[in-house]
Amino acid sequence: MDKLLVSVESEAEMIAAGKTIAADLKEGDVVALNGQLGAGKTHLSKGIVAGLGSVDKVTSPTFSLVQEYQGASLRIFHFDFYRLDDVSELLRLGWDDYLDEDGVILVEWADKFPDLMPEGTYCFDLAIKADGRHTVTER
Numbered sequence: 001m002d003k004l005l006v007s008v009e010s011e012a013e014m015i016a017a018g019k020t021i022a023a024d025l026k027e028g029d030v031v032a033l034n035g036q037l038g039a040g041k042t043h044l045s046k047g048i049v050a051g052l053g054s055v056d057k058v059t060s061p062t063f064s065l066v067q068e069y070q071g072a073s074l075r076i077f078h079f080d081f082y083r084l085d086d087v088s089e090l091l092r093l094g095w096d097d098y099l100d101e102d103g104v105i106l107v108e109w110a111d112k113f114p115d116l117m118p119e120g121t122y123c124f125d126l127a128i129k130a131d132g133r134h135t136v137t138e139r
């Protein structure tokens with residue numbers, strides 16, 4: 001069953017939630033972040049990246065498709081499939097090689113291409129509720 005992890009009312013709380021998620025991540029893990037524009041996927045990513053010990057600035061990889069950060073003991077690859085229309089673009093970019101890396105992969109809008117996500121991917125759904133709070137649910 002889906003599990004509600006948090007209901008947060010600020011960007012700072014969303015970042016804190018990301019740090020909590022990061023505490024359970026290890027080399028090779030893939031994290032799918034889904035939910036409408038503005039739901040907080042990039043803010044949750046900021047928390048995850050910080051929680052993995054990186055001081056790198058996290059921005060939305062909407063145009064670059066992927067951004068790389070250096071964590072304390074591993075690299076982090078941050079993807080955004082929002083503008084991706086064709087998987088061949090991602091395969092040309094070396095998606096399979098990224099999966100082989102000993103890093104952590106974060107993917108915003110992963111639901112656009114669910115078949116690309118490997119077995120064992122951690123999947124989080126973000127939503128904005130009527131009261132304005134943002135929720136994170138683990139699938």
Ligand SMILES: Nc1ncnc2c1ncn2[C@@H]1O[C@H](COP(=O)(O)OP(=O)(O)O)[C@@H](O)[C@H]1O
Nearest residue numbers: 008009010011014037038039040041042043134
């Ligand atoms: N509780 C909250 N958690 C996360 N973002 C929030 C929250 N409340 C308001 N926001 C705002 O919502 C937007 C979320 O943006 P972002 O993290 O880029 O979302 P996404 O990557 O899902 O499009 C930001 O403008 C942020 O300031």
Ligand SMILES: [Mg+2]
Nearest residue numbers: 041042060108
């Ligand atoms: Mg985003």
